[in-house]
Amino acid sequence: MKKRYYSPKLKEQAVRLSYQREDIKELADELGIEVQRIYKWRKAAKTTTSPKPEKPIPDDTLELKQLRKALKEKELELEILKKAVHIFSKNDGRSMNL
Structure with a gap:
């Protein structure tokens, strides 16, 4: 055979x-x-089938992570500023004595 x-x-x-x-x-x-x-x-x-060796992370991915982190920080800053404006606008235009 x-x-x-x-x-x-x-x-x-x-x-x-x-x-x-x-x-x-x-x-x-x-x-x-x-x-x-x-x-x-x-x-x-x-x-x-063996596990594939890890590929190095491309620079684009690192840059993307950095940009996302910076965006989160800026969004937080903006949120804080909005709250501050809201607090100061509650005074109906009266000046605050600090």
Whole structure:
């Protein structure tokens, strides 16, 4: 009996489709492979996938964080000034003796 070779691309597609479909047997029949083979490929895919190394944060992301922080600070300052104006306007135009 001749040993069959399956390309890594076919294996990857079969594994991806097996998670998307409900009936793996039907998928195996469509692909012309045994059901057990798909389960083996799924198991192998789980063990070979390792966590990706963290990518360095691009400068744009750091700049965005800094801008958001500055915006929050300015919004807080504006809120404080609005409250101060509201407090001073309660005096109906009378001067306050400080």
